[in-house]
Amino acid sequence: MIRRVLPHGMGRGRLTRRPGTRRGGFSLDWDGKVSEIKKKIKSILPGRSCDLLQDTSHLPPEHSDVVIVGGGVLGLSVAYWLKKLESRRGAIRVLVVERDHTYSQASTGLSVGGICQQFSLPENIQLSLFSASFLRNINEYLAVVDAPPLDLQFNPSGYLLLASEKDAAAMESNVKVQRQEGAKVSLMSPDQLRNKFPWINTEGVALASYGMEDEGWFDPWCLLQGLRRKVQSLGVLFCQGEVTRFLSSSQRMLTTDDKAVVLKRIHEVHVKMDRSLEYQPVECAIVINAAGAWSSQIAALAGIGEGPPGTLQGTKLPVEPRKRYVYVWHCPQGPGLETPLVADTSGAYFRREGLGSNYLGGRSPTEQEEPDPANLEVDHDFFQDKVQSAWAGYYDYNTFDQNGVVGPHPLVVNMYFATGFSGHGLQQAPGVGRAVAEMVLKGRFQTINLSPFLFTRFYLGEKIQENNII
Amino acid sequence: MAAPWASLRLVAPMWNGRIRGIHRLGGAVAPEGNQKKKRTILQFLTNYFYDVEALRDYLLQREMYKVHEKNRSYTWLEKQHGPYGAGAFFILKQGGAVKFRDKEWIRPDKYGHFSQEFWNFCEVPVEAVDASDCDINYEGLDNLLRLKELQSLSLQRCSHVDDWCLSRLYPLADSLQELSLAGCPRVSERGLACLHHLQNLRRLDISDLPAVSNPGLTQILVEEMLPNCKVVGVDWAEGLKSGPEEQPQDTASPVPA
Numbered sequence: 001m002i003r004r005v006l007p008h009g010m011g012r013g014r015l016t017r018r019p020g021t022r023r024g025g026f027s028l029d030w031d032g033k034v035s036e037i038k039k040k041i042k043s044i045l046p047g048r049s050c051d052l053l054q055d056t057s058h059l060p061p062e063h064s065d066v067v068i069v070g071g072g073v074l075g076l077s078v079a080y081w082l083k084k085l086e087s088r089r090g091a092i093r094v095l096v097v098e099r100d101h102t103y104s105q106a107s108t109g110l111s112v113g114g115i116c117q118q119f120s121l122p123e124n125i126q127l128s129l130f131s132a133s134f135l136r137n138i139n140e141y142l143a144v145v146d147a148p149p150l151d152l153q154f155n156p157s158g159y160l161l162l163a164s165e166k167d168a169a170a171m172e173s174n175v176k177v178q179r180q181e182g183a184k185v186s187l188m189s190p191d192q193l194r195n196k197f198p199w200i201n202t203e204g205v206a207l208a209s210y211g212m213e214d215e216g217w218f219d220p221w222c223l224l225q226g227l228r229r230k231v232q233s234l235g236v237l238f239c240q241g242e243v244t245r246f247l248s249s250s251q252r253m254l255t256t257d258d259k260a261v262v263l264k265r266i267h268e269v270h271v272k273m274d275r276s277l278e279y280q281p282v283e284c285a286i287v288i289n290a291a292g293a294w295s296s297q298i299a300a301l302a303g304i305g306e307g308p309p310g311t312l313q314g315t316k317l318p319v320e321p322r323k324r325y326v327y328v329w330h331c332p333q334g335p336g337l338e339t340p341l342v343a344d345t346s347g348a349y350f351r352r353e354g355l356g357s358n359y360l361g362g363r364s365p366t367e368q369e370e371p372d373p374a375n376l377e378v379d380h381d382f383f384q385d386k387v388q389s390a391w392a393g394y395y396d397y398n399t400f401d402q403n404g405v406v407g408p409h410p411l412v413v414n415m416y417f418a419t420g421f422s423g424h425g426l427q428q429a430p431g432v433g434r435a436v437a438e439m440v441l442k443g444r445f446q447t448i449n450l451s452p453f454l455f456t457r458f459y460l461g462e463k464i465q466e467n468n469i470i
Numbered sequence: 471m472a473a474p475w476a477s478l479r480l481v482a483p484m485w486n487g488r489i490r491g492i493h494r495l496g497g498a499v500a501p502e503g504n505q506k507k508k509r510t511i512l513q514f515l516t517n518y519f520y521d522v523e524a525l526r527d528y529l530l531q532r533e534m535y536k537v538h539e540k541n542r543s544y545t546w547l548e549k550q551h552g553p554y555g556a557g558a559f560f561i562l563k564q565g566g567a568v569k570f571r572d573k574e575w576i577r578p579d580k581y582g583h584f585s586q587e588f589w590n591f592c593e594v595p596v597e598a599v600d601a602s603d604c605d606i607n608y609e610g611l612d613n614l615l616r617l618k619e620l621q622s623l624s625l626q627r628c629s630h631v632d633d634w635c636l637s638r639l640y641p642l643a644d645s646l647q648e649l650s651l652a653g654c655p656r657v658s659e660r661g662l663a664c665l666h667h668l669q670n671l672r673r674l675d676i677s678d679l680p681a682v683s684n685p686g687l688t689q690i691l692v693e694e695m696l697p698n699c700k701v702v703g704v705d706w707a708e709g710l711k712s713g714p715e716e717q718p719q720d721t722a723s724p725v726p727a
Contacts, residue, residue, distance in 0.1 A: 136608060136634045140531075140534050143527075143530055143531075143534075145516055145523060145526045145527055145530060146513055146516060146526075153658075153660065154633055154634070154660065155633075155660040155663065156633055156634060156636070156637030156660065156661065156663075156664045157660075157663055157664060158637075158664075212637075212640060212667075213637055213638060213640075214637075216637075216660075336691060336694050336695050337659070337662070337663040337666070337691040337692065337694070337695050338663050338664070338666035338695050355659060355683070355684055355687050355688065355691065356687075
């Protein structure tokens, strides 16, 4: 092996005898020396990084075109679509910075994993429809040579939303919008409900909407690992570290009304390594904020929200972490195999888990009952009965209008947002990833128009309220 | 050793035409010794050379594209000859068999040719479809779902029929009486759960579904879900351990030394 590795100048071209076989033996540590020489030579050869002085292999690269802060499903989706839509192979260098590679607190892994098209906004419905087709064809989108196909464990059982008298009219108009966009949703009266699902208590229920196709729940961890695997095979670099600083340059410009405005451009991201003071300054062109529940901290680092309140400079990113509980219980004579994910008039929801009469569910708490998001401890009193197990996860809750923030910031011109989806980020991730990639590469939304989700609506006060939040 | 080209199988075996056996997820496929050696060389080449990886990627995408081409939606044919004609043509082109009401089964021969006389009676509804071993996928079901009066559907050993496809079968709920899913490698109990829309179903065959995790329990749950339907193919007692009354028999008769 060393014969081929040695360049021609060194030694005599071809060694006649392997070192270590000299007659008489030697007291020097030949094997150790040989392996050291091999290592040095390997690092000189092209294709390997030259780490002769200092080993920097654990640090992110010094330059990257796009830095994605946050390696959850939204961040990976943006990375995937950036690589898929780039004009030439290897045109864009992407770096994904994730603070916790075990994803112990990330919303993606702790999510219930539902996907439904029953929203009131047409953009949300279109995002969800695209995500359903993405998940259906996931083994074509995320195919990697020599890797086994992904099994998302998708349950196509649908969502059943129940509405009381006062919400019935809103539900009917929502279903009309959903049908216009192409979702297959049917309306059921209480009698039809009792006929189909005899275990439902239809007291107080005036109308129900049942999704027939493309709705259900799946394994979010599998989607995350599939995206990660594909994205790594496409050449995206991963780094475990925390973003601690943005270095930006400012420019004073005049608007058309001759008002002075300061535009900022981030040109360096400082990524601090885990459990160490060491950091790497990464020079970048574009930063994507996909940090989920912690997006507002990243936005504050970039200087978003520093200014007098009521101005564009003073508008903060209104995304904060909200804790939600999910409980698992056992019910031996419970609803059968055909149970959809049922969401009640009070906001409580449940679904079947597996074949063995286990059910899981939860409820969004009211504003007064909001639990403290400092940790992920579960409050068992919130669920008034005996539980088998429970967990908690964060929603990246948009306190303004509970809908996502997508697109560039008007003042920090190269920071793009993909966050704030308040509990339905997972089911909209493929569509949002594609939209952000289109915005970055082409400058506008091409397939699904998400301009109502831009950041400027927080300053202008234009709420786009989504009524069907579970 | 076979001819050199045959040994250079450039496409990963799972995607090569019909998928043989179970989709093994996560764990390594257990190959024979010779194949294992070939595959390691191929994997080594793929990991070291971008060109080999790109070529294999391209071949993989081409296999998938071929399946999509087969499952195009025949909208023009539907306008010309109606839904039954278009649906029947689709099935026959894929290699399946079609039976119109009060007529004989129409099957393609081993070269894929079939008689074109069914165009004359394409107002007659299609009663039964045998799509065994066909490459029908989610998009191809568009053509099948046009056959509103279908009574019997057989999707045996279709390698591209999965849970998503089963969730699409509900428009046939009024007429479908017999459904066979035997041997479909991608159908699991989650897809079987959405068959509850088909309340007119009288016979359901769920034998030999490798992706179903617990066949016996699944059969019981499916029977509960479809009370008027006879579910065949699985013995619910399979996998159950023998009860306590069997054990004393063993201890009573001592094993001869």
